[in-house]
Amino acid sequence: MKQVINYIEENQNRYIEELKDYLRIPSISTLPSHKKDMKTCANFVAKKLKEAGMKNVKLFPTKGNPLVYGEWLGAPGKPTVLIYGHYDVQPVDPLDEWESDPFEPVIKDGKIWARGADDNKGQNFVHIKSVEAFMKTVGKLPVNVKFLIEGEEEVGGESIEIFLKQNKKLLKCDAVLISDTSLYAPGIPTINYGLRGLSYMEVEITGPNRDLHSGSFGGAVANPINELAKLIAKLHNKDGKITIPGFYKNVKRLTKKEKENIKKLRFSEKKFAKELGVKELQGEKGYSTLERLWARPTLDCNGIVGGFTGEGAKTVLPSKASAKISMRLVPDQDPKEIARAFTKYVKSLVPKSVKINVTDMHGAYPVVIPLNDPAIIAAAKATSKAFGKKTVFTREGGSIPIVVEFAQQLNAPVVLMGLGLDSDNIHSPNEHFSLDTFRLGIISSVYFFEEFSKVKKK
DSSP states (O other): OHHHHHHHHHTHHHHHHHHHHHHHSOOBTTOGGGHHHHHHHHHHHHHHHHHHTOEEEEEEOOSSSOEEEEEEOOOTTSOEEEEEEEOOBOOOOSGGGOSSOTTSOEEETTEEESTTTTTTHHHHHHHHHHHHHHHHHTSSOSSEEEEEEESOGGGTOHHHHHHHHHOTTTTOOSEEEEOOSBOSSTTOOEEEEEEOEEEEEEEEEEOSSSOEEHHHHBTTBOOHHHHHHHHHHTTBOTTSOBOSTTTTTTOOOOOHHHHHHHHHTTOOHHHHHHHHTOSSOOOSTTSOHHHHHHTSOEEEEEEEEESOOSSSOOOEEOSEEEEEEEEEEOTTOOHHHHHHHHHHHHHHHSOTTSEEEEEEEEEEOOEEOOTTOHHHHHHHHHHHHHHTSOOEEEEESSOOHHHHHHHHHHOOOEEEOOOBOTTSOTTSTTOEEEHHHHHHHHHHHHHHHHHHTTSOOO
């Protein structure tokens, strides 16, 4: 292993220059004007996989952007790791808030600044370089490795979900390795073992057949905004619990080990509130902030539309009002069941003076990988060895639908070896990524291959 690590250290400057080339490609998947850049970026990834020593490297065309695949299966009897990442990035707007050109990487304060530096080019490039380090020194890997890098993650990832369902044999593996999340704190190696699911709904309330003068009709006709506000207010009780009947019936409780793990993190609610600019935190009574963020379901109104919202005054009684409402779900809640329960409940809350229409926009299943899974244990050992500190375990309040798809379709544990930071400005101006973490990420990946090679193959 020493020669592999030495190779990484000796080639760090070259790795950074190659990462700069990767970041210079404006692979913005949501903008049709960058369609050519998407193909250029896919070819760049394929080239780097070949240079690293991967075999059978190919681009799979989709209705959207190409999927990049590569494999090295020269370790018979050893487990197989599927590495996932995405080469597409978010738009750069607002451009005037960037301190440097978003597609001309700059090294400053020990970080690389560019769109995609953290999300996700910097993080997925880590694993390509770890493979290269093995292949250029010992000439082989301790495990079998497959790569699947997509170009549509920032626009929903529809193509990869279809590809995954149609190519289970090609993608068969013993674990999926993803670096697309964050460290718990700077320099603290972190394995994320759980994600919340999602049920996203839209509620539209309709009253009169047109907008009305609030003076001439107010007090005689139901106001859709008023009724919508009353409905939303009834979705929680005074203790912060969601009032939908049966909403909590399948909620899986935290294990004793998980509760102990949360205590070890020594989370500061005071610091958290200060960073957000609020005087106090709020949520479901009886649970700590981390429990509420990671292991308890939520319901939030994400937006309300209705009536007059322009400058000045217009005394209007609106014909319609609507709200977007999201529910973050935890194991073992089913987004389809929750959507049905939500629809039935909100329909019962409105009076006959208005009509209600409820739309199920989309959903995602929650996922939790057991802390005693061999892949999680191997990853924790690897990151701890690389960073020189004890690895911590976190769950994520958000949802990453492809993680659930991997777990369900391939029946394999998903290791979320996050390397970014919540302060790296992903999706915002001045995105950046620590170069020291970039280096330690490559070493972590190397150690993971070594540790996972000791696990008995399925």
